[in-house]
Amino acid sequence: MGKIYSKKALASKNLKPKxxxxxxxxxxxxxxxxxxxxxxxxxxxxx
Amino acid sequence: MADLxxxxxxxxxxxxxxxxxxxxxxxxxxxxxxxxxxYSKIADRDISNDIFQDTFIKVIKTLKSNSYNEEGKFLPWxxxxxxxxxxxxxxxxxxxxxxxxxxxxxxxxxxxxxxLTIEGKMIVDQVELDLKKLIEELPDDQKEVLVMRMYQxxxxxxxxxxxxxxxxxxxxxxxxxxxxxxxxxxxxxxxLTN
Numbered sequence: 001m002g003k004i005y006s007k008k009a010l011a012s013k014n015l016k017p018k019x020x021x022x023x024x025x026x027x028x029x030x031x032x033x034x035x036x037x038x039x040x041x042x043x044x045x046x047x
Numbered sequence: 048m049a050d051l052x053x054x055x056x057x058x059x060x061x062x063x064x065x066x067x068x069x070x071x072x073x074x075x076x077x078x079x080x081x082x083x084x085x086y087s088k089i090a091d092r093d094i095s096n097d098i099f100q101d102t103f104i105k106v107i108k109t110l111k112s113n114s115y116n117e118e119g120k121f122l123p124w125x126x127x128x129x130x131x132x133x134x135x136x137x138x139x140x141x142x143x144x145x146x147x148x149x150x151x152x153x154x155x156x157x158x159x160x161x162x163l164t165i166e167g168k169m170i171v172d173q174v175e176l177d178l179k180k181l182i183e184e185l186p187d188d189q190k191e192v193l194v195m196r197m198y199q200x201x202x203x204x205x206x207x208x209x210x211x212x213x214x215x216x217x218x219x220x221x222x223x224x225x226x227x228x229x230x231x232x233x234x235x236x237x238x239l240t241n
Contacts, residue, residue: 017082017099022074025103029070034112041112 055121063110074103077122081129088133098136102129174239181231189224192217 033044053061053072061069081102086095105128109115115124163171182190191210195201203221207214232239 014079015083015086015095016079018096021096021100022078025074025100025107026067026071028104029107029111030067032107032111034108036112043108 054119056117056119059110059115059117059121063113063115070107073121077125080122081125084126085129085133089136094136098129098132101132105132177237177239181228181237184231185224185227189220189227192220193224193228196221 028045031046033046035042035044055073055076058069058073062073078099082095082099085098085102086092089095089098102125106125182193185193188210192206195206195209196203201209203214203217207217210217212220
């Protein structure tokens with residue numbers, strides 16, 4: 001059987017972001033509080 | 048745990064109500080699709096990670112500020128955000144292409160420091176001093192026009208008004224001034240270059 005010279009699509013590699021990125025996002029979400037005062041949003045990050 | 052079968056809309060609602068676990072489930076469920084989409088456009092893992100992170104930072108801020116209208120379109124919304132960030136990225140890199148140094152390519156091959164060295168500055172100063180001495184040798188009317196034009200940045204209209212001659216006369220005097228300067232330089236065999 002002859003070779004198939006088709007280009008592999010980049011998306012087919014089942015790519016994932018780095019674990020550190022996901023971990024950062026979850027920590028960021030835990031630390032973030034958004035307070036709405038009148039028409040302004042205040043973002044508070046708890047350490 | 049019902050997380051695997053919980054629809055996105057409910058997870059979003061739970062997250063807005065305070066459940067951080069709901070966010071974790073949403074990210075885990077969609078990370079491949081979103082990251083894959085970003086990587087298919089950017090083809091750089093580090094930048095794709097940055098854009099993925101920026102996308103979800105926007106998602107988190109919008110959900111936490113209760114600004115999100117749930118219409119059962121969570122994933123298309125997130126993909127839209129990432130798409131816009133990809134466009135922003137290309138706009139930025141188009142305006143300011145970034146050159147990374149490698150072994151074969153030094154950044155100094157395209158960047159150079161044009162400021163004068165001390166030696167260069169000394170040469171320029173000397174040339175200017177010599178030129179001033181030569182200008183002194185010109186006839187008064189030619190010297191006057193040349194000084195007004197080159198050192199006082201005046202227009203020929205202004206020069207003609209101040210010296211009381213026509214513009215053509217002023218132009219002629221300037222022309223003769225330059226011709227005579229060249230003759231003086233040749234006569235004394237002076238070298239006036241940087």
